[in-house]
Amino acid sequence: MAEKKKLLQILDLLRMLPRSNCKECGHATCMAFATYVLREGESPEKCPYWQPEDLAFVKKSLAEQGDDSAYPDHLFSARKFVQERVSKVDFTAVAPKIGAELTTCGNETCLVINLLERLYRVCKEEVEPVDQGEHDLWEHILLYNYVAEGGGRPLTGNWVPMESLPGSLAKRKAFVAGCESKIAAAYSGRPEALRRALAALKADFDVPENNADVAAIFYPLPRVPFQLLFWDADLDDDFPAQVKVLFDETVLDYLDIESLVFLGEKCAERLENFLPTDKE
Numbered sequence: 046m047a048e049k050k051k052l053l054q055i056l057d058l059l060r061m062l063p064r065s066n067c068k069e070c071g072h073a074t075c076m077a078f079a080t081y082v083l084r085e086g087e088s089p090e091k092c093p094y095w096q097p098e099d100l101a102f103v104k105k106s107l108a109e110q111g112d113d114s115a116y117p118d119h120l121f122s123a124r125k126f127v128q129e130r131v132s133k134v135d136f137t138a139v140a141p142k143i144g145a146e147l148t149t150c151g152n153e154t155c156l157v158i159n160l161l162e163r164l165y166r167v168c169k170e171e172v173e174p175v176d177q178g179e180h181d182l183w184e185h186i187l188l189y190n191y192v193a194e195g196g197g198r199p200l201t202g203n204w205v206p207m208e209s210l211p212g213s214l215a216k217r218k219a220f221v222a223g224c225e226s227k228i229a230a231a232y233s234g235r236p237e238a239l240r241r242a243l244a245a246l247k248a249d250f251d252v253p254e255n256n257a258d259v260a261a262i263f264y265p266l267p268r269v270p271f272q273l274l275f276w277d278a279d280l281d282d283d284f285p286a287q288v289k290v291l292f293d294e295t296v297l298d299y300l301d302i303e304s305l306v307f308l309g310e311k312c313a314e315r316l317e318n319f320l321p322t323d324k325e
């Protein structure tokens with residue numbers, strides 16, 4: 046079978062660019078430039094700061110991969126769609142409603158949002174983590190959706206399962222598979238490790254009225270708390286580890302269901318990253 050060629054990705058370009066966001070290419074950030082080079086056919090030569098061998102490599106790779114992309118087109122369409130919604134949002138008005146901070150990028154007012162204990166700068170043209178590390182289009186879409194929803198009622202502290210949220214029927218399975226089952230499998234037999242991982246996400250363990258082995262409340266986004274309940278496996282009774290996530294009843298004021306599923310997947314990913322290498 047022929048070996049599948051690795052397509053050039055936005056992050057590959059970003060690694061070769063200086064990430065100084067100097068704007069000489071006409072874009073606000075190196076990330077925006079990399080996106081336009083890959084998706085809109087922008088000439089890579091508009092940035093004068095490539096190493097010559099990197100520029101030659103990028104031009105050759107772009108010529109070889111033609112219209113292929115590391116991301117499917119619908120992802121770019123989704124990003125464009127939600128970016129258009131965000132372009133009409135008054136950042137100053139929305140910031141206190143969604144727990145964001147205001148900052149300035151040049152003459153522009155932007156938002157700083159905490160996503161799973163990592164700060165992201167959200168501007169109308171671009172999203173990137175403040176630490177300028179790796180990030181992806183999914184995160185852009187998630188954060189833009191969070192801004193576009195614009196917040197709503199204050200949190201009530203009434204916790205509800207996903208299945209009680211309107212329109213969740215088709216998404217519940219994806220949430221279980223991408224979030225709850227993944228965390229349960231990863232931390233089966235390791236409740237202490239799960240506590241430590243949740244503590245790294247600044248979780249509060251003071252959760253009344255539950256019989257779980259680990260119960261915690263943490264905030265993947267400033268106004269979207271998750272209550273995570275973990276029951277460890279009971280090998281005698283053939284009972285596998287289980288996780289249940291509950292949401293504040295206002296959650297859909299802050300995120301649509303699809304974004305909530307993705308946020309759950311991101312949480313599972315982050316928690317899996319804290320896994321110790323050896324069994325406790």
Ligand code: SF4
Pocket residue numbers: 062063064065066067068069070071072073074075078079091092093094
């Ligand atoms: S000119 Fe180059 S270094 Fe400057 S923002 Fe554009 S891509 Fe980044």
